[in-house]
Amino acid sequence: xxxxxxxxxxxxxxxxxxxxxxxxxxxxxxxxxxxxxxxxxxxxxxxxxxxxxxxxxxxxxxxxxxxxxxxxxxxxxxxxxxxxxxxxxxxxxxxxxxxxxxxxxxxxxxxxxxxxxxxxxxxxxxxxxxxxxxxxxxxxxxxxxxxxxxxxxxxxxxxxxxxxxxxxxxxxxxxxxxxxxxxxxxxxxxxxxxxxxxxxxxxxxxxxxxxxxxxxxxxxxxxxxxxxxxxxxxxxxxxxxxxxxxxxxxxxxxxxxxxxxxxxxxxxxxxxxxxxxxxxxxxxxxxxxxxxxxxxxxxxxx
Numbered sequence: 001x002x003x004x005x006x007x008x009x010x011x012x013x014x015x016x017x018x019x020x021x022x023x024x025x026x027x028x029x030x031x032x033x034x035x036x037x038x039x040x041x042x043x044x045x046x047x048x049x050x051x052x053x054x055x056x057x058x059x060x061x062x063x064x065x066x067x068x069x070x071x072x073x074x075x076x077x078x079x080x081x082x083x084x085x086x087x088x089x090x091x092x093x094x095x096x097x098x099x100x101x102x103x104x105x106x107x108x109x110x111x112x113x114x115x116x117x118x119x120x121x122x123x124x125x126x127x128x129x130x131x132x133x134x135x136x137x138x139x140x141x142x143x144x145x146x147x148x149x150x151x152x153x154x155x156x157x158x159x160x161x162x163x164x165x166x167x168x169x170x171x172x173x174x175x176x177x178x179x180x181x182x183x184x185x186x187x188x189x190x191x192x193x194x195x196x197x198x199x200x201x202x203x204x205x206x207x208x209x210x211x212x213x214x215x216x217x218x219x220x221x222x223x224x225x226x227x228x229x230x231x232x233x234x235x236x237x238x239x240x241x242x243x244x245x246x247x248x249x250x251x252x253x254x255x256x257x258x259x260x261x262x263x264x265x266x267x268x269x270x271x272x273x274x275x276x277x278x279x280x281x282x283x284x285x286x287x288x289x290x291x292x293x294x295x296x297x298x299x300x301x302x
Contacts, residue, residue, distance in 0.1 A: 076100075077275040077287050079295035080185035082192075084199045084261075084268040091189045091270070094295040099169065099182040100274040101255045103244030104140045106158075106181045108216065108259070109170070109191055111137060113152045113161035115212040125215075137219035137242060140227060149178045162187075164207040165194040179246050188259045188272035195220075196240075196261050196270060220260060230258025231271040233289040234296055238263040245281055253277050256284025264296060271295070 078095035102109075111133050118125055125133065132148050135141035152158060155172025158181070162170050167187045173180035195216045198204040206213060220240035232239040241260030248255065259272040273291050278284035 075277040077291045078185045079273040079291040080189050081295040081299040082189050082270040092299040097184050097186050102181040102183050103179050103246035103255050105242050105244035105257045105259050107136050108242045113158050116161045139224045166190045185272045185274050192270045230288050231260050231292050234292045235262035254284045258288050
């Protein structure tokens, strides 16, 4: 709107014709420059404007959603931690175990669903699907996720797989908006138990076979360096994780999530931290990492 108003103003200035011509030309150049910048979309060095992807989310590198009107923050965070050393086999919860948007953590669920469907068909993932699965997990690639979301049958395919993995409170996003899938911290622990070995005191029977579980673990263990934040901040170098981040168009506030397996002082844990209502991506990351530390401390006391 500023550019258009500026253009209109410059075109109607009561000045000599040469000055008017120069002003109009400058305005056109400014308009063209802004249009070109806007078309760049999700750059890693955050531009001033970004348009939400079909996933219903804007990644951290995509900057601030131009359509969002930011409202006062009311941060909500829930963390769940399950010790894999033993105990009663129940996760320690900090915060209300309520539904949150998954953003990109749903990509682990999408891959698990894809692998289950392949197992049912008696086949391995072909090279084409692996070429999508790897950037989806390691780099959080949205374009690859869009294709695999369609491949699994969207929300209905996710629902059928989740029943088999014991998830009870996860609902796939509408249409192509996989980033708006709803889940709880407890359900994310259940999903992780289908991928990683559970504690000896907890009998888990994952529908994923050994090779499928190993494949997901390998990708989560080798995420790109710019993805290594969240629950990994509580760990040393031994971690496997998937993060998710989403700026809501209605409020301008951020959902930031992190799930995975970590090792602290030689002890392994499954951790899921979900949050929403942060005024910025960085604030959301800080809230997630702080909640992970608090939940881990609570777990070690039980």
